Amino acid sequence: EAGVTQFPSHSVIEKGQTVTLRCDPISGHDNLYWYRRVMGKEIKFLLHFVKESKQDESGMPNNRFLAERTGGTYSTLKVQPAELEDSGVYFCASSQGLVIQETQYFGPGTRLLVL
């Protein structure tokens, strides 16, 4: 079974540009999460989808970030316009959705560098 995949693995953009990150969860997983790790600090929660609906977006830093999950399959996270402080590693995770304490399976992350 394929794990969580993320694309691209690395992205280098200039301040003010737009970047779109993609996440493909494990097949059949209703829950999809985005997290990010900035500057070697702790990994922080951004938002949680259940199928195509945003269940919890309390961690989204500002309105420059837009997450979508059309059709309840893959998800995209767009940053527009990107700022220097957006640099970091963006992780996607998925879980099946049966119980609250179930394991979240993480992808390899997208390393974003904003110059």
Next chain:
Amino acid sequence: AQSVTQLGSHVSVSEGALVLLRCNYSSSVPPYLFWYVQYPNQGLQLLLKYTSAATLVKGINGFEAEFKKSETSFHLTKPSAHMSDAAEYFCAVGAMDTGRRALTFGSGTRLQVQP
């Protein structure tokens, strides 16, 4: 609100020595706890999790952790370190009763294993 403190951003042990990575949590509701590991250029992999069953949890690769409510701790141990254990380790906490699935992570501990 929840928080996680991982004492020691870097830990170095000799091959064959005991590994002890410390994690203390704060949670106003019953927690569930995870240890994840990130090997170089890979995503986060689940080592083990505590979900209110047995307080001593055994994970993969010989690791185990003990949930101690009185000490609000969930330290990770391995009796004998192997070179392949060199990685970054993350402790994370989730809230059992709130319905939110967001995990709160510690800042990570990088384990170095000396030959």
